[in-house]
Amino acid sequence: MTAQALWFDAPGQAVLRQEPLTFDASAVPSGETTCAGERVLVRALFSGISRGTEATVFHGLVPESEHERMSGPNMGGAFPFPVKYGYAMVGQVQAGPQALLGQPVFVLHPHQDLFVVPAEAVVPLPPDLAPERAVLAANMETALNIVWDALIQPGDRVAVFGAGVVGALTARLAASIAGTEVLLIDRDLGRASLAAGLGLDFALADHVEGEFDVVVNASGSGAALSQAIDLAGPEARLVEASWYGARTVSLPLGGAFHSRRLAIVSSQVGSIPAHRRARWSFRRRLGKALQLLADPRLDALISGESRFADLPEDYARIVESTATLCHRITYQSDV
Numbered sequence: 001m002t003a004q005a006l007w008f009d010a011p012g013q014a015v016l017r018q019e020p021l022t023f024d025a026s027a028v029p030s031g032e033t034t035c036a037g038e039r040v041l042v043r044a045l046f047s048g049i050s051r052g053t054e055a056t057v058f059h060g061l062v063p064e065s066e067h068e069r070m071s072g073p074n075m076g077g078a079f080p081f082p083v084k085y086g087y088a089m090v091g092q093v094q095a096g097p098q099a100l101l102g103q104p105v106f107v108l109h110p111h112q113d114l115f116v117v118p119a120e121a122v123v124p125l126p127p128d129l130a131p132e133r134a135v136l137a138a139n140m141e142t143a144l145n146i147v148w149d150a151l152i153q154p155g156d157r158v159a160v161f162g163a164g165v166v167g168a169l170t171a172r173l174a175a176s177i178a179g180t181e182v183l184l185i186d187r188d189l190g191r192a193s194l195a196a197g198l199g200l201d202f203a204l205a206d207h208v209e210g211e212f213d214v215v216v217n218a219s220g221s222g223a224a225l226s227q228a229i230d231l232a233g234p235e236a237r238l239v240e241a242s243w244y245g246a247r248t249v250s251l252p253l254g255g256a257f258h259s260r261r262l263a264i265v266s267s268q269v270g271s272i273p274a275h276r277r278a279r280w281s282f283r284r285r286l287g288k289a290l291q292l293l294a295d296p297r298l299d300a301l302i303s304g305e306s307r308f309a310d311l312p313e314d315y316a317r318i319v320e321s322t323a324t325l326c327h328r329i330t331y332q333s334d335v
Contacts, residue, residue, distance in 0.1 A: 005112035006311050009082045011060040014315040019076075023116050025095050038119040040096030044308070044331040045104065047111045048088035048135030051327070052164065052220055053243065055319035057085045061245040069270060073108040074117060086110035088326075090134045093122065100124070106137045106290060113308060113331050123286055128294050135328055136165065136301060141289035142241075142269040143169035148276055149267040150214050150239045155179040159212045159231055161205070162219030163191035165301050165326045166241065170216055171200050173292070183208070186219070188322070197300045217242055222249025225264075229253075234260045241267045301325045 001021040009015055023041045056062060060080040062070050067079040076084030089109040093100045097119055105122035109115055125134050143166055152158055152174050160171040163186035175182040184195045187205045195202035205224065211233040217225045220242040228238050229252060272280050303325035306314045311329060318327045 001114065003112055003114040004308070005076065005084050005110060005115075006086070006308075006315070007077065007082050007084045008058055011081070012058065012316055014058065014312045016309075016312055019112075021114060021116055023095060038097055039116055040100055040119050040122060041094045041114070041116050042089075042091035042105065042107065042109075042122065043094050044089060044091045044111075044113050044115075045131050046090045046135050046331065047086060047109075047308075047329045048138075048302075049086070049111075049315075049318055049324070049327040049329065050088060050139060050165070051319050051324045052166075054085065056243070056245040057083065058315065058319055061247075063246045066245075072110075073121065074115070075110060084110045084112070088135045088138045090125070090131045090137075091115075091122075104131045104134075106134050106286070108138065111308065111311065111329060120283075123283065123290065126291055126294065129290055130296075132328065133293055133296075133299055133302070134290065136169070136293055136298060136326055137286065137289050138269075139165045139301075139326065140169050140292055141286055142166050143173055144285065144289055144292065145269045145273070146170045146216060146218070146239060146241045146267045147173045148273045149241075149265060150174070150216055151237060152177055152180065152214050156181075156213040157210070158182045158214045158216070159185055159208065159228070160216045160218060161185045161221070161224040161228060162217065162242070163188070163194060163202070164218065164220075167216070167218035168194060168198060168200070168301060168325075169298075170218055170241070171195075172198050172295075172298075174214075174216075175200060183212075185224075190323075194300055194325075198297055212236060214239070220244070222251070225249065226252055229257055229262065232260065232262050236260070236262055238262060238264045239267050240264060243268075302328050304328070305330060 003019050004016050062079045072087045087108040089107050104125045107122045158174045171184040184200045192202045215228040216239045218241040305328045308331045
């Protein structure tokens with residue numbers, strides 16, 4: 001068997017490569033349960049481009065210090081290039097344990113039309129989740145982790161900077177906590193309609209007033225984090241959820257920063273917060289993220305769609321456009 005996969009060969013260069021696949025169907029047991037070490041053959045249905053992180057990889061901006069931590073499950077090659085990268089794949093199990101056969105599943109895998117992974121790497125989709133929307137699972141998992149790190153409590157006033165996919169999902173989760181007042185903030189007025197469709201209040205970054213208990217920066221902008229400091233109330237918590245790659249940011253830590261006793265904490269999906277770690281595994285967290293995607297309103301976060309065969313030509317435009325939220329890749333027309 002062979003598969004096609006998207007590779008980044010150099011900064012700004014995406015290509016499709018043929019890869020050999022090996023899968024021994026005769027080694028699959030006939031039982032109803034899966035066993036450690038079993039593997040599955042999965043045919044891709046949809047994958048999603050997570051613009052912020054994938055743009056950083058595509059342009060070769062992953063810092064050398066982060067090469068190991070940024071290596072995703074099932075990634076091919078190595079940073080900076082050539083590398084096969086991505087982590088939002090929805091497919092259907094074609095061969096493997098009987099319990100998974102034919103199931104639509106989510107798996108952290110780069111953009112590829114056919115692949116083999118350990119059976120424990122795939123998570124079946126909930127029955128009420130459309131496979132087309134399940135490409136948002138990795139983003140929802142990130143948002144869930146941010147909310148955990150933010151320690152948002154009922155009644156809190158919460159500001160979220162950045163109406164991208166992760167920011168919008170974070171605001172949506174925060175708004176579901178009883179009594180919270182959540183404001184989604186962006187510099188693009190066009191994101192106001194997205195916020196409205198998700199049932200969220202919206203404000204332009206230059207028109208925000210008031211004092212907040214929790215401020216989340218998911219904008220990828222150091223300027224937004226600086227503004228977050230100004231908006232944070234005494235003893236407030238600021239969560240930096242952006243990843244800047246090789247870029248540096250400066251912060252105004254004079255003024256009232258110390259007298260307000262503000263706390264700035266990072267949030268990164270590669271680790272489960274310490275206060276959850278004893279009970280939550282990565283698999284449990286991903287399963288919960290899939291359940292949280294049942295809301296059809298979240299389809300508004302899919303900003304476009306491309307055929308897998310067209311991806312080398314389309315990729316640069318997708319990740320460089322500020323209008324891109326989650327861009328969905330379709331595979332079935334290429335089979």
